[in-house]
Amino acid sequence: xxxxxxxxxxxxxxxxxxxxxxxxxxxxxxxxxxxxxxxxxxxxxxxxxxxxxxxxxxxxxxxxxxxxxxxxxxxxxxxxxxxxxxxxxxxxxxxxxxxxxxxxxxxxxxxxxxxxxxxxxxxxxxxxxxxxxxxxxxxxxxxxxxxxxxxxxxxxxxxxxxxxxxxxxxxxxxxxxxxxxxx
Amino acid sequence: xxxxxxxxxxxxxxxxxxxxxxxxxxxxxxxxxxxxxxxxxxxxxxxxxxxxxxxxxxxxxxxxxxxxxxxxxxxxxxxxxxxxxxxxxxxxxxxxxxxxxxxxxxxxxxxxxxxxxxxxxxxxxxxxxxxxxxxxxxxxxxxxxxxxxxxxxxxxxxxxxxxxxxxxxxxxxxxxxxxxxxxxxxxxxxxxxxxxxxxxxxxxxxxxxxxxxxxxxxxxxxxxxxxxxxxxxxxxxxxxxxxxxxxxxxxxxxxxxxxxxxxxxxxxxxxxxxxxxxxxxxxxxxxxxxxxxxxxxxxxxxxxxxxxxxxxxxxxxxxxxxxxxxxxxxxxxxxxxxxxxxxxxxxxxxxxxxxxxxxxxxxxxxxxxxxxxxxxxxxxxxxxxxxxxxxxxxxxxxxxxxxxxxxxxxxxxxxxxxxxxxxxxxxxxxxxxxxxxxxxxxxxxxxxxxxxxxxxxxxxxxxxxxxxxxxxxxxxxxxxxxxxxxxxxxxxxxxxxxxxxxxxxxxxxxxxxxxxxxxxxxxxxxxxxxxxxxxxxxxxxxxxxxxxxxxxxxxxxxxxxxxxxxxxxxxxxxxxxxxxxxxxxxxxxxxxxxxxxxxxxxxxxxxxxxxxxxxxxxxxxxxxxxxxxxxxxxxxxxxxxxxxxxxxxxxxxxxxxxxxxxxxxxxxxxxx
Numbered sequence: 045x046x047x048x049x050x051x052x053x054x055x056x057x058x059x060x061x062x063x064x065x066x067x068x069x070x071x072x073x074x075x076x077x078x079x080x081x082x083x084x085x086x087x088x089x090x091x092x093x094x095x096x097x098x099x100x101x102x103x104x105x106x107x108x109x110x111x112x113x114x115x116x117x118x119x120x121x122x123x124x125x126x127x128x129x130x131x132x133x134x135x136x137x138x139x140x141x142x143x144x145x146x147x148x149x150x151x152x153x154x155x156x157x158x159x160x161x162x163x164x165x166x167x168x169x170x171x172x173x174x175x176x177x178x179x180x181x182x183x184x185x186x187x188x189x190x191x192x193x194x195x196x197x198x199x200x201x202x203x204x205x206x207x208x209x210x211x212x213x214x215x216x217x218x219x220x221x222x223x224x225x226x227x
Numbered sequence: 228x229x230x231x232x233x234x235x236x237x238x239x240x241x242x243x244x245x246x247x248x249x250x251x252x253x254x255x256x257x258x259x260x261x262x263x264x265x266x267x268x269x270x271x272x273x274x275x276x277x278x279x280x281x282x283x284x285x286x287x288x289x290x291x292x293x294x295x296x297x298x299x300x301x302x303x304x305x306x307x308x309x310x311x312x313x314x315x316x317x318x319x320x321x322x323x324x325x326x327x328x329x330x331x332x333x334x335x336x337x338x339x340x341x342x343x344x345x346x347x348x349x350x351x352x353x354x355x356x357x358x359x360x361x362x363x364x365x366x367x368x369x370x371x372x373x374x375x376x377x378x379x380x381x382x383x384x385x386x387x388x389x390x391x392x393x394x395x396x397x398x399x400x401x402x403x404x405x406x407x408x409x410x411x412x413x414x415x416x417x418x419x420x421x422x423x424x425x426x427x428x429x430x431x432x433x434x435x436x437x438x439x440x441x442x443x444x445x446x447x448x449x450x451x452x453x454x455x456x457x458x459x460x461x462x463x464x465x466x467x468x469x470x471x472x473x474x475x476x477x478x479x480x481x482x483x484x485x486x487x488x489x490x491x492x493x494x495x496x497x498x499x500x501x502x503x504x505x506x507x508x509x510x511x512x513x514x515x516x517x518x519x520x521x522x523x524x525x526x527x528x529x530x531x532x533x534x535x536x537x538x539x540x541x542x543x544x545x546x547x548x549x550x551x552x553x554x555x556x557x558x559x560x561x562x563x564x565x566x567x568x569x570x571x572x573x574x575x576x577x578x579x580x581x582x583x584x585x586x587x588x589x590x591x592x593x594x595x596x597x598x599x600x601x602x603x604x605x606x607x608x609x610x611x612x613x614x615x616x617x618x619x620x621x622x623x624x625x626x627x628x629x630x631x632x633x634x635x636x637x638x639x640x641x642x643x644x645x646x647x648x649x650x651x652x653x654x655x656x657x658x659x660x661x662x663x664x665x666x667x668x669x670x671x672x673x674x675x676x677x678x679x680x681x682x683x684x685x686x687x688x689x690x691x692x693x694x695x696x697x698x699x700x701x702x703x704x705x706x707x708x709x710x711x712x713x714x715x716x717x718x719x720x721x722x723x724x725x726x727x728x729x730x731x732x733x734x735x736x737x738x739x740x741x742x743x744x745x746x747x748x749x750x751x752x753x754x755x756x757x758x759x760x761x762x763x764x765x766x767x768x769x770x771x772x773x774x775x776x777x778x779x780x781x782x783x784x785x786x787x788x789x790x791x792x793x794x795x796x797x798x799x800x801x802x803x804x805x806x807x808x809x810x811x812x813x814x815x816x817x818x819x820x821x822x823x824x825x826x827x828x829x830x831x832x833x834x835x836x837x838x839x840x841x842x843x844x845x846x847x848x849x850x851x852x853x854x855x856x857x858x859x860x861x862x863x864x865x866x867x868x869x870x871x872x873x874x875x876x877x878x879x880x881x882x883x884x885x886x887x888x889x890x891x892x893x894x895x896x897x898x899x
Contacts, residue, residue, distance in 0.1 A: 113468045153607060154607060173586075
């Protein structure tokens with residue numbers, strides 16, 4: 045850029061840089077390029093404010109902070125309005141649904157979430173039902189097996205002598221029981 | 228006069244304690260005069276509590292606002308209906324009401340069974356009166372509705388606005404009738420344990436009590452859901468709230484109890500199960516009442532916190548320990564009379580039924596109480612919302628639906644696979660056909676809904692087959708025409724065919740729940756006058772709502788009422804107007820958002836007024852489409868009808884209520 049040309053150097057030292065249109069051109073071009081570049085970056089921000097429905101989609105996964113047992117999307121108090129407003133702001137800034145939920149959980153605790161997470165101290169909430177059902181099923185199976193294997197001592201009481209259960213067909217029994225209105 | 232009421236309750240408490248002690252002493256020392264004295268004391272308790280209730284009602288109806296309870300639950304402007312129902316409008320009155328109901332049931336059962344169940348009577352009296360002693364003690368010492376203020380208020384504050392709705396105000400009495408009536412079978416179960424009469428006598432004696440208690444509990448649950456849907460304005464009917472759950476949990480163990488007693492009557496089996504189930508029903512009922520009244524788990528329902536909590540806990544622990552002790556000490560007396568012949572039999576399916584319902588009860592109990600445990604152990608407050616309950620119980624509800632269809636078709640003792648297959652082939656075909664139809668023709672793609680509807684179709688077919696088998700058998704063998712055959716079939720076998728009708732009711736409710744749960748659509752929008760919003764459902768169609776304007780007014784009992792008018796277009800055709808309301812109760816400073824609905828069997832269009840700006844130039848509305856939701860209420864009615872039929876005395880009953888096991892009498896059988 046800098047030549048050893050005497051006249052140019054003389055010009056530079058003796059006079060201030062003139063603001064000709066051409067000398068502005070480069071900076072302006074640079075600015076324009078920069079703006080275009082930034083504008084072209086993929087942005088998750090919404091073009092307008094989030095709709096009520098978008099806010100409610102997130103709010104319906106949270107609890108009202110002050111009232112008891114009311115969903116954030118249904119509550120009509122001022123506090124809940126503010127919280128929904130905050131959700132709208134976060135969504136407008138580009139937060140995803142999960143990020144908004146994490147944001148509130150980090151600030152206010154797990155109790156703002158409608159569904160306790162399946163990890164951490166609330167893991168046992170989810171695990172116990174499964175364990176209980178399995179245990180119940182196994183126990184029931186064992187009991188039933190024991191009953192099945194026990195000697196059928198009293199089974200013959202329920203049939204007339206000479207007519208053991210195996211000789212009487214199911215259909216016969218069914219019809220008899222139905223007619224006698226015993227079932 | 229209030230003081231007379233208080234004295235009456237105190238005397239009732241003393242008499243109840245007397246009755247408990249004297250009945251037990253009389254039984255131990257074999258002195259029937261003492262037991263008779265206890266019986267008279269029990270009648271006295273009922274009479275005294277009736278007096279107390281009459282006095283409280285009088286205070287309410289005459290606007291005696293110096294009485295604190297009257298001041299808190301009523302006001303001059305309240306209509307007569309809400310003055311009467313203020314009896315249970317708040318904690319203290321509702322405890323008195325509860326005690327009164329229990330005392331009346333106790334007296335009634337003494338009237339009914341005194342002659343026939345003499346050996347068990349002392350223990351039945353003792354159990355019921357001990358319970359009464361506890362509840363009246365609560366009223367006397369901690370929750371006195373006759374308490375007086377030391378000034379004369381000119382007017383009361385009025386009943387909680389949330390309660391001023393017909394469905395809501397009927398819902399507590401229904402629940403209380405159910406809860407208190409369960410003390411009767413429990414008392415007989417304990418008496419059976421103590422006297423070692425562990426056959427099915429206690430079950431047969433209390434069968435109608437159990438059925439009645441269960442019916443009222445079911446009605447209470449459905450009414451609660453209906454009220455929540457109609458009035459609360461969040462578009463749903465069940466919030467899995469702790470207090471809601473605490474009335475569901477006893478129902479979840481009472482239902483298998485109702486069913487598995489059938490097995491004890493028929494086969495002498497499951498005695499231990501049945502004993503355990505009734506003890507659990509009663510204990511969970513106490514647990515539920517405690518949750519509702521003691522305010523330990525936060526809920527929209529709970530009464531304010533008071534000293535009731537710890538007292539309740541002690542009582543529950545006491546009764547549960549007592550029951551458990553008796554149960555274990557009589558373990559061998561409860562041995563089965565018969566063995567299980569096959570894993571594939573009605574007996575084993577009843578056992579699956581028991582397991583699934585108890586599983587449901589465990590899960591709901593766990594989720595309801597978890598916040599307490601979490602706070603106690605980790606110090607962190609947690610809210611267990613609907614998603615937990617829905618996800619964990621869904622497969623179990625599906626299993627219940629399946630069992631409901633299969634079990635009535637499986638024979639007792641042993642079922643051959645082939646025979647069973649033949650019986651179930653039609654229900655299975657219909658179930659699968661319905662799934663295919665819904666998938667291809669009705670655009671239903673959510674697999675949970677498909678399975679649910681398929682199971683409903685399966686079980687409905689299986690149940691109708693049962694009716695068909697009976698009707699066609701009568702038609703063939705007796706030549707009765709089909710309508711007559713159906714009528715006489717039900718008449719002569721009310722328990723069975725009434726029970727099947729209850730199952731049909733349950734299926735209808737299930738259809739309503741599946742539709743509204745999986746396919747609910749909602750939207751919220753702000754509209755200016757003249758502007759429209761649309762809400763569309765794939766299943767139902769498209770609604771267009773146009774905001775017409777706001778109307779304001781005042782009701783005679785001090786409510787500011789704001790109505791918003793919207794005109795409705797359904798699939799392009801005009802469909803009337805919908806008018807959601809905001810009520811503001813000036814005295815309590817409490818707003819209520821009341822929805823308006825356009826209801827058909829196919830769906831509900833459900834709209835609430837969420838807010839408005841200025842004098843209504845713009846307003847925000849929340850609209851829902853709830854497909855199939857009205858099937859829930861229809862199903863509820865069928866359910867109730869079926870239970871009434873099942874409970875009605877059978878004309879031929881007295882001759883058959885003899886031996887428990889099934890006997891084959893060859894000569895009298897008419898076999899085709």
